[in-house]
Amino acid sequence: MxxxxxxxxxxxxxxxxxxxGAKNEALQILCAVLLTGEEVRIKNIPDIHDVNRLIEILGDFGVKITENAHGDYTFKADNVNFDYIKSKEFKKDGARLRGSIMLLGPMLARFGEAYMPTPGGDKIGRRRLDTHFQGFIELGAEFHYDEEEYFYSLKANELTGKFILLEEASVTGTANVVMAAVLAKGKTRIYNAACEPYLQQLCKMLNRMGANISGIGSNLLTIEGVSHLHGTEHTMLxxxxxxxxxxxxxxxxxxxxxxxxxxxxxxxxxxxxxxxxxxxxxxxxxxxxxxxxxxxxxxxxxxxxxxxxxxxxxxxxxxxxxxxxxxxxxxxxxxxxxxxxxxxxxxxxxxxxxxxxxxxxxxxxxxxxxxxxxxxxxxxxxxxxxxxxxxxxxxxxxxxxxxxxxxxxxxxxxxxxxxxxxxxxxxxxxxxxxxxx
Ligand SMILES: CC(=O)N[C@H]1[C@@H](OP(=O)(O)OP(=O)(O)OC[C@H]2O[C@@H](n3ccc(=O)[nH]c3=O)[C@H](O)[C@@H]2O)O[C@H](CO)[C@@H](O)[C@@H]1O
Ligand SMILES: C=C(OP(=O)(O)O)C(=O)O
Known part of the structure; x- marks a missing residue:
C-alpha cells in the first residue's frame, strides 16, 4: 500500500x-555525536523520515539514545558496535539517505576506521563523493572502494592536519573533512570550504565540544586538532x-x-x-x-x-x-x-x-x-x-x-x-x- x-x-x-528544525543541519549534527563518548543533547530535531532513519542507524551502531521530548534527544556514543557497520543491514540502511555519508568523518577520526555504502538521497543528477574521500586521503587515510558491493572503507592509525584545497565547495564534503580534522594531529586548513549556516552551526557545536575551529562562515577554515571532544547541547536553526x-x-x-x-x-x-x-x-x-x-x-x-x-x-x-x-x-x-x-x-x-x-x-x-x-x-x-x-x-x-x-x-x-x-x-x-x- x-x-x-x-x-x-x-x-x-x-x-x-x-x-x-533544519533537515540538512540535523543530518550533520547527528553524525557529530559520534565524536565523543559523552552525552550530546540536541534540540529542535525535525521529525522527518531522513532524520529518523539516521537516528535509527546511530541506535543500531550502539549509540545510547534518550528522547527527552518531541525533537529533543540525548545521544551517548560511549560503546559502539562495528559489527553493525560492516553488516548487510547497514549496507541497506546507510544507502537510504544522503546524510549518512557524514558518519564517515567522525568514525574515521575517533575509531580509525570507517565504512559506508553508496548513500541515497535525491536522484537529481550525478552526486559524486570525490571531495569527501580526497579530503580524508590528504589527512592520511587509506581508501578502498568495493565496486561490486558499492561499499567504501577508510582506515587510519592517525590523521595528520595539513592544507587541503577542496576541488569543490561541497556541503556534506566539508562537514565530513571538518569532523575528521578536529581530532587530527596538528593544524588543518580547509580552503574552498562550503560555509552554509548548517556548516557554521556544526563548527560552533564542535567548538563547544572542545574543538578549535576558526574562520567559521568563511571559505577558509583553520582547525587545530585536539585529542578528544566532550559533550554539549545544541539547538537546530x-x-x-x-x-x-x-x-x-x-x-x-x-x-x-x-x-x-x-x-x-x-x-x-x-x-x-x-x-x-x-x-x-x-x-x-x-x-x-x-x-x-x-x-x-x-x-x-x-x-x-x-x-x-x-x-x-x-x-x-x-x-x-x-x-x-x-x-x-x-x-x-x-x-x-x-x-x-x-x-x-x-x-x-x-x-x-x-x-x-x-x-x-x-x-x-x-x-x-x-x-x-x-x-x-x-x-x-x-x-x-x-x-x-x-x-x-x-x-x-x-x-x-x-x-x-x-x-x-x-x-x-x-x-x-x-x-x-x-x-x-x-x-x-x-x-x-x-x-x-
Ligand atoms: C544532506 C545535504 O546536506 N544535502 C544538501 C547538500 O548535498 P551535497 O553535500 O551532496 O551536495 P554538494 O555540496 O556536494 O554538491 C552539490 C552539487 O553541486 C555541485 N557543486 C558543488 C559545489 C561547487 O562549488 N560546485 C559544484 O558544481 C556538485 O558537483 C554537486 O553536483 O548540498 C546540496 C547543495 O547545496 C543540497 O542540494 C543538498 O540538499
Ligand atoms: C537534495 C536534498 O536532500 P538530499 O541531499 O538528502 O538528497 C535536499 O534537501 O533538497
Whole structure:
C-alpha cells in the first residue's frame, strides 16, 4: 500500500506557520555525536523520515539514545558496535539517505576506521563523493572502494592536519573533512570550504565540544586538532528551505501568512530572491509577514533584460529552493529564467506543471524559462508523482493553488524532508488529505 496526498486547490490560506528544525543541519549534527563518548543533547530535531532513519542507524551502531521530548534527544556514543557497520543491514540502511555519508568523518577520526555504502538521497543528477574521500586521503587515510558491493572503507592509525584545497565547495564534503580534522594531529586548513549556516552551526557545536575551529562562515577554515571532544547541547536553526517554501505557498495561494521565528540573519539572499519575483514580504521582529497579494510582478535586471534566478554555493541562492521559485513564477506577471547549475536532473518536473497549464519552456536539463500567468489563468489540478523532495513540495504548492482536485503520489519523497506537512497545511486552511492507495 502506498500513500498519496489528495488536494482540492484554489483556497486562500491564512495564519501562522512555524518552520521545523533544519533537515540538512540535523543530518550533520547527528553524525557529530559520534565524536565523543559523552552525552550530546540536541534540540529542535525535525521529525522527518531522513532524520529518523539516521537516528535509527546511530541506535543500531550502539549509540545510547534518550528522547527527552518531541525533537529533543540525548545521544551517548560511549560503546559502539562495528559489527553493525560492516553488516548487510547497514549496507541497506546507510544507502537510504544522503546524510549518512557524514558518519564517515567522525568514525574515521575517533575509531580509525570507517565504512559506508553508496548513500541515497535525491536522484537529481550525478552526486559524486570525490571531495569527501580526497579530503580524508590528504589527512592520511587509506581508501578502498568495493565496486561490486558499492561499499567504501577508510582506515587510519592517525590523521595528520595539513592544507587541503577542496576541488569543490561541497556541503556534506566539508562537514565530513571538518569532523575528521578536529581530532587530527596538528593544524588543518580547509580552503574552498562550503560555509552554509548548517556548516557554521556544526563548527560552533564542535567548538563547544572542545574543538578549535576558526574562520567559521568563511571559505577558509583553520582547525587545530585536539585529542578528544566532550559533550554539549545544541539547538537546530529553523529550516531555511521550508521558510522559502512557505513564502512561495503564500504567493501562489494569494494568502496572508506569518512565518514565525525564521532567524532572519541566517537567510542570506532568500528573502530578496522572492522579492525579485515581486512578492511582498516584511521582516517583523524575527517573523516574516506576507500580505495577501492578488498579483506579483517579476523584476527585470537594471539593463532591462530578463531576470535569471540561479543557484550557487552559499552565500549564493540554495539549489534546494529553485523548484519553489520556478513554481511561484508560473503565476507571476513577467518572465524569468531559472538556471539550476548544480544538478542536471532537477528540472524535469516542469512537465507536470505544463500539464497543469503553466507556460514553461525547458531549454535544457539545467534551464527553464517561465512565462508567468499573472493569476489570470489558474493552474488545473491533476495526477502527479513527486520525483524528489523539493520538486515534491513545489508540486504540492502548485496543487494547492490549482483549480480542482490533484493527487500527488510517492509522497514518501516529501515526508523525507517536511514534518507533518499535511497537518500544518490543514491548520492554515488547506484542503489536503493523506490517502492510502
Ligand atoms: C544532506 C545535504 O546536506 N544535502 C544538501 C547538500 O548535498 P551535497 O553535500 O551532496 O551536495 P554538494 O555540496 O556536494 O554538491 C552539490 C552539487 O553541486 C555541485 N557543486 C558543488 C559545489 C561547487 O562549488 N560546485 C559544484 O558544481 C556538485 O558537483 C554537486 O553536483 O548540498 C546540496 C547543495 O547545496 C543540497 O542540494 C543538498 O540538499
Ligand atoms: C537534495 C536534498 O536532500 P538530499 O541531499 O538528502 O538528497 C535536499 O534537501 O533538497
Amino acid at each position: 502506498s500513500e498519496a496526498f489528495q488536494i482540492r486547490g484554489g483556497k486562500q490560506l491564512h495564519g501562522e506557520i512555524k518552520p521545523q 529553523p529550516d531555511m528551505v521550508e521558510i522559502g517554501s512557505w513564502i512561495g505557498l503564500a504567493a501562489m495561494t494569494k494568502s496572508e501568512m506569518t512565518i514565525k521565528n525564521v532567524n532572519w540573519n541566517q537567510l542570506g539572499v532568500i528573502p530578496n530572491t522572492f522579492r525579485k519575483l515581486g512578492i511582498q514580504l516584511e521582516q517583523s521582529g524575527d517573523d516574516i509577514y506576507i500580505p495577501a497579494q492578488e498579483h506579483y510582478k517579476i523584476q527585470k535586471f537594471i539593463d532591462g533584460s530578463i531576470l535569471t534566478v540561479s543557484d550557487a554555493p552559499w552565500p549564493g541562492f540554495t539549489p534546494d529552493l529553485l523548484s519553489i521559485v520556478l513554481v511561484v513564477a508560473t503565476q507571476a506577471k513577467g518572465t524569468v529564467l531559472i538556471h539550476q547549475k548544480m544538478f542536471e536532473s532537477r528540472l524535469f518536473f516542469v512537465d507536470k506543471l505544463i500539464d497543469m497549464g503553466a507556460q514553461i519552456i525547458l531549454c535544457d536539463p539545467h534551464r527553464a524559462t517561465v512565462v508567468g500567468l499573472n493569476h489570470e489563468y489558474p493552474l488545473r489540478g491533476t495526477n502527479m508523482t513527486s520525483p524528489d523532495i523539493r520538486a515534491g513540495n513545489a508540486l504540492l504548492i502548485a496543487a494547492l493553488s490549482a483549480e480542482g482536485k490533484s493527487i500527488i503520489h510517492n509522497i514518501e519523497q516529501i515526508d523525507r524532508g517536511y514534518e507533518n506537512i499535511d497537518g500544518r497545511l490543514k491548520a492554515l486552511g488547506a484542503d489536503i488529505e493523506r490517502i492510502q492507495l
